[in-house]
Amino acid sequence: MEQVLLAEPRGFCAGVDRAIEIVERALEKFGRPIYVRHEIVHNTHVVNDLKDRGAIFIEELSEVPPGATLVFSAHGVSQAVQREAEARGFRIFDATCPLVTKVHVEVAKLHKEGYEFIMIGHKGHPEVEGTMGQLDSGIHLVEDVADVAKVQPAQTDKLAVVTQTTLSVDDAAAITAAVKARFPNIRSPKQQDICYATQNRQDAVKLLATQVDAVVVVGSPTSSNTNRLRELAERLGVPAYMVDDASELQDAWFAGRSSVGVTAGASAPEDLVQGVVQRLKALGATAVRSLDGVRETTKFPLPKGLKIEADPA
Structure with a gap:
């Protein structure tokens, strides 16, 4: 070699940096343990390091004691999870990547206008579960081009497409093309959802x-x-x-x-x-x-309640 x-x-990336910092700041401010729903980001070393520092990773909110501090992972959560966490009275910090939140906001906005959705993504991925969980119904998941032919929306006059943010750009483009071929009037995001x-x-x-x-x-x-x-x-x-x-x-x-x-x-x-x-x-x-490449300068702000006094913001 x-x-x-x-x-x-x-x-x-900026979303991962922010999510990890949210857990670190919560540990610093409130002490251990801090509960995190799902792995904060999908990396074994990051998760194990935060476990050593006092983070406890859970999947069910019933595992979190009353009055505890809870962090939602970078992948986002459904409306049902948000409502349950609030009802249980936890101190909540949302580490959902702002680019995932953008998709959630788009879904909520268009749903009010009567839209149904086709979501391109991987079944079972927490981001997909979170996005589909923004509504009780009306989001149809497609994982590949073949799935597009199986979609049966209740109506096609108001139909929009959204995408998991971490997909293959090329695969997503091929599936989107199939979606547009079947539903020519489907509404696309102003900017692609892939981050x-x-x-x-x-x-x-x-x-x-x-x-x-x-x-x-x-x-x-x-x-x-x-x-x-x-x-x-x-x-x-x-x-x-x-x-x-x-x-x-x-x-x-x-x-x-x-x-x-x-x-x-x-x-x-x-x-x-x-x-x-x-x-x-x-x-x-x-x-x-x-190699030469794009220099990334994006930085996302922390939630209120976690900024340290020395922060310029």
Whole structure:
């Protein structure tokens, strides 16, 4: 192995940064334990680190004692979960990514105007459950092009499409095209729902794949956007391996390969990337270089009640 090329951008996005900081600030301000509904972000190392610091991750609100502090994960929650949490009297902080909240707001607004929805996403993913749970009915989930033909909305005069924010950009485009072919008058969002970070990381992999013999994607198997990065590299003809950290790397993956690319999903910390780089150096890589890419400057504000007095805001 001669060189390691690093995709740019990679790793944490603004929504993940904000979600983790919300839990950290809550622990700092209110003390342990802090309860978090679902994994705050889909990364094993992040979750375990917060567990060590006093966060308790739960799925059912019945697991949270009265009067406790509760954080909703970055993926968002349904209206039913929000109502139950409020009824139980918890101190609540919502770490839902603002780009997911944007989709929720769009759904609520158009529902009042009489719209039904087709949602492009993965069944069972917490973001999809949260978005579909904004309404009691009227959101039809499609996971692939074949599903589009099965959708039976109650009416087609007012129909809108929304998308899980962490999908493959190319897959979502193909499904959206099928949706528009069947429902030509369907309403699309003013800006696509797939988030800027998902788009940027996928674009970076497209550039990376043209210059390497294999790609390592750092991230956890539960992370949708991380899985899409691995799939994209493979679709471009490059062997791709997803690892939680450097300990999962296998020497045989790199036999006879002179150039290896490394990227990370939006919920993977940079120190895990650097651990992979060090392991690749131990296997013989003599040069490490970052590719040019989009510089991300987005930052989302924290909820009221968690800002420290020194904060400019």
